[in-house]
Amino acid sequence: MVIAKKYAGSLFEVSHEQGVEESVKADLATLKTVVAADQSFHLFAEDPQVSKESRIEFVEKTFKGVDQPLMNLLKILADRKHLELIPAIAAEYETFYNEANEQQYMKVESVYALSEEEINDIGKAFIKRTGYKRLLIENIINKDLIGGIRTTIGTTVYDGSVQNNLKEIAKAVQQQ
Known part of the structure; x- marks a missing residue:
């Protein structure tokens, strides 16, 4: 998925610059597992009646404690109604991480x-x-x-x- 790869590439680049690529990788792995298993998350993420502000507020409360580059990405995903991309972004991020670490x-x-x-x-x-x-x-x-x-x-x-x-x-x- 091209869009997930772009998000992951940008996230890896910023995370690497800030020296938090390890913790972002760990947080993404957790998010991937949780999001993939939680049907209610998908219903919420795709509900057209949920406002942009509500999605962003949900992200801020639910995922607080993650590194800032990941939080910023999650807010962008919430704003653009792309939260369902989290598992694909996590997989692509891992690819970037593996390449960078040979x-x-x-x-x-x-x-x-x-x-x-x-x-x-x-x-x-x-x-x-x-x-x-x-x-x-x-x-x-x-x-x-x-x-x-x-x-x-x-x-x-x-x-x-x-x-x-x-x-x-x-x-x-x-x-x-």
Whole structure:
């Protein structure tokens, strides 16, 4: 969503300048969870009968304690009836945060739960391969792989599974 990305980019830039990008990220993660789960929030945010002033007052009372850049954005969202964008803005903000900190989420699929040491070794290998300074790794059990691992970093998939190797062999045999 383009508008959410623009809001998130501006918020990250101001938060970074003020040195509060960490706390804004944490507050946004909380807001994302709460807003996504609260149907009454959506009804309020989208109600055309709620005045701009009421929305802004609601934001000021409900979200007091957040850093000023986030409060300013929430007031803008309330003013423009865009409060429903909070989850999308939170996701985009996290992308900006990860890029600035040269880190990325990594999903490692395996047939069994990997040990901490195995996860660390995989992480180190992919840090060398990708150039990221840090990978936030999640291990997911996938019995269909038969063996090996499949990793996903951002939108890139590295498939070293037995299942994939068998598919490649079958494809090669069919082409001959």
